[in-house]
Amino acid sequence: MQIRGGVHGYPVVVATGLLDQVGTYAGKHLGRETCAIISDTNVALLFAARVRKSFTSVALRPTLITIPEGEKSKTLSQAGAICDQMITAGLDRHSFVVSLGGGMIGDISGFVAAIYHRGIPHVQIPTTLLAMVDSSIGGKTGVDTRAGKNLIGAFHQPSLVIADVDVLKTLPRREFNQGFAEIIKHAVIANAKMFRTLRTWEASDAPALQRLIKRNIEIKSRIVAKDERDRTGERALLNFGHTIGHAIERAGNYRTFLHGEAISLGIVAACTISMKRAGLPADQRDMIVDLLCRFGLPTRLRPKFPRKRILSTIKFDKKFEGGKIRFIVTPRIGAAYAADNVTFDDIREAVEQL
Ligand SMILES: NC(=O)c1ccc[n+]([C@@H]2O[C@H](COP(=O)([O-])OP(=O)(O)OC[C@H]3O[C@@H](n4cnc5c(N)ncnc54)[C@H](O)[C@@H]3O)[C@@H](O)[C@H]2O)c1
Ligand SMILES: [Zn+2]
Numbered sequence: 001m002q003i004r005g006g007v008h009g010y011p012v013v014v015a016t017g018l019l020d021q022v023g024t025y026a027g028k029h030l031g032r033e034t035c036a037i038i039s040d041t042n043v044a045l046l047f048a049a050r051v052r053k054s055f056t057s058v059a060l061r062p063t064l065i066t067i068p069e070g071e072k073s074k075t076l077s078q079a080g081a082i083c084d085q086m087i088t089a090g091l092d093r094h095s096f097v098v099s100l101g102g103g104m105i106g107d108i109s110g111f112v113a114a115i116y117h118r119g120i121p122h123v124q125i126p127t128t129l130l131a132m133v134d135s136s137i138g139g140k141t142g143v144d145t146r147a148g149k150n151l152i153g154a155f156h157q158p159s160l161v162i163a164d165v166d167v168l169k170t171l172p173r174r175e176f177n178q179g180f181a182e183i184i185k186h187a188v189i190a191n192a193k194m195f196r197t198l199r200t201w202e203a204s205d206a207p208a209l210q211r212l213i214k215r216n217i218e219i220k221s222r223i224v225a226k227d228e229r230d231r232t233g234e235r236a237l238l239n240f241g242h243t244i245g246h247a248i249e250r251a252g253n254y255r256t257f258l259h260g261e262a263i264s265l266g267i268v269a270a271c272t273i274s275m276k277r278a279g280l281p282a283d284q285r286d287m288i289v290d291l292l293c294r295f296g297l298p299t300r301l302r303p304k305f306p307r308k309r310i311l312s313t314i315k316f317d318k319k320f321e322g323g324k325i326r327f328i329v330t331p332r333i334g335a336a337y338a339a340d341n342v343t344f345d346d347i348r349e350a351v352e353q354l
Helices: 019-030 041-056 076-088 103-118 129-135 165-170 173-190 192-199 206-225 235-239 242-251 259-278 282-294 307-317 344-353
Strands: 010-015 034-040 061-067 096-101 122-126 140-145 148-155 160-164 324-329 337-343
Touching (some): 019 041, 019 160, 034 103, 076 140, 129 173, 129 206, 160 206, 173 206, 192 206, 192 282, 206 235, 235 324, 242 324, 242 344, 259 344
Parallel strands (some): 034 096, 096 122
Antiparallel strands (some): 324 337
């Protein structure tokens, strides 16, 4: 499928058995010869040889650069080290960057692609469910700093995205499930039909998973296309569940919860607020919570979790004008908007109920 975005838009391919063909796709689409394949230690071990071979078999010349797995690698100094290796390998402004990995690799290598020789093309080969349905689409790239996540970055739309659904077979269950938090978010804010599909989801249905990934890419890219640079407020709908979710991630020192798990909790709290401020019916809130549970996602915080830290992070990070904040709410499953009548007390109540 063709995605709107960047100058000309970009193709996204979702299918099985694609890893052995990525070289052909990249060669045809980019018409360039040299590239850096950037991956992490886990993913490189599993897939780099196949990807490399698919490039060399069509006379492309890839340089493999591997960084340690995990969010701790998503730093400015690591991005600099990658650039240095690319320079040493003789890559120039006619080269391109390939990210082979989850969202961590997609974000840091997209950032490298944005700054290397003032910007070279970026091919995404997402290998986690979260990266396929969310982070590989939309062109947000960046790294973390001590002060917070994704504080340094650039908008740089990919030139090509290739999602091989087969690679998800090696993904640990918890990592797989966290992808469903973003999928359920997409359903709640934009697609009631997909929400119904998810309620009867069969884990073993591979073609259905492929269709689901495509549909989520469509939903995200349609929202992004209306507001590529996050300026008009349209793209902010994708932040449903994220104001409180991010604060929960941070309160757990980024160790207690994976991103999608924290977002699951953030969605539950946003539903409580939506009942009060946007008229979300209680039975729809319960359906959303049930669905998150179905995918093994957390919907309650343990009693001793430091809730105060969640609230102080939100108070510190967000602008409360006249005691109110712009907050994404859902009036019913399949719809969302930015409300301006949500107060800090509403947030406090919702977090206390978690
Ligand atoms: N740019 C965006 O719009 C956007 C959106 C959402 C999230 N993000 C970013 O995405 C990152 C999270 O992404 P993630 O959840 O994919 O994490 P990740 O990239 O850290 O991957 C999670 C773990 O799974 C392993 N892994 C990846 N693919 C595998 C596979 N096929 N088989 C076995 N193991 C595999 C990785 O090595 C890692 O240990 C965060 O940095 C977040 O900020 C960006
Ligand atoms: Zn998210």
